[in-house]
Amino acid sequence: MSANLKIPERQKIEQIVLRVLESRQDQIISLLKAVDTQQSPLVVNVSARHVHLNQSAMDALFGKNSQLTKYKVLYNGEFASEQQVNIVGKRNRMIAGVRILGPIRDYNQIELSYSDGVYLGLDLPLKISGDHENTPGCTLVGPMGSIQLNAGVIRARRHVHMGKKDLEFYDVKDGDHVKVVIGGECGVIFDNVVVRYGANMKLEVHIDTDEGNACNLQNAERLEIIK
Numbered sequence: 001m002s003a004n005l006k007i008p009e010r011q012k013i014e015q016i017v018l019r020v021l022e023s024r025q026d027q028i029i030s031l032l033k034a035v036d037t038q039q040s041p042l043v044v045n046v047s048a049r050h051v052h053l054n055q056s057a058m059d060a061l062f063g064k065n066s067q068l069t070k071y072k073v074l075y076n077g078e079f080a081s082e083q084q085v086n087i088v089g090k091r092n093r094m095i096a097g098v099r100i101l102g103p104i105r106d107y108n109q110i111e112l113s114y115s116d117g118v119y120l121g122l123d124l125p126l127k128i129s130g131d132h133e134n135t136p137g138c139t140l141v142g143p144m145g146s147i148q149l150n151a152g153v154i155r156a157r158r159h160v161h162m163g164k165k166d167l168e169f170y171d172v173k174d175g176d177h178v179k180v181v182i183g184g185e186c187g188v189i190f191d192n193v194v195v196r197y198g199a200n201m202k203l204e205v206h207i208d209t210d211e212g213n214a215c216n217l218q219n220a221e222r223l224e225i226i227k
């Protein structure tokens, strides 16, 4: 018995290659554009719920002069620490095991998603990091004690970190708003994404877990910043 392997004609192969290229046209064009312009790669990351603490909060929660130790270094140089706290909201609702993001700050801030706020019974205002006007407080519980905060629980406004080159490339300035396109089956366009300039920042979009889940970020097919 002889196997009869059918070799496709050259024309058919060309058609298949063209079809594949065509279906990837968007990706190919954006890659070529990035090469041409030496544009930074666009990275979109979900910023999971986390806490920033000052030293006196660290002392109260983890013991005098306690320090943060690194668990995971993040894309833009900050780190998730091994130390975790429990966040207690209203009616004793609690979210346990929330990581502290280092390094130590000179203020305390708790960044949660909208869903977290609903669960804790806290009405979370949308804020840029550091703006604690009219924000609710909560109780933080650590292994060595607890503290009561009167303010500082926020839902972080979606934002994009940019360095100087990125401001120039997108022709924007610190505080401007852009749109971030997330392509795919659950694709969305995020409006009102705040540009946050930092001299040493790499281009990175931060959205919260609600937003990341809504657009199925893990399976996104296309990422783009538009104005």
Ligand SMILES: [Zn+2]
Pocket (backbone or CB within 6 Å): 047, 159, 161, 206
């Ligand atoms: Zn950020």
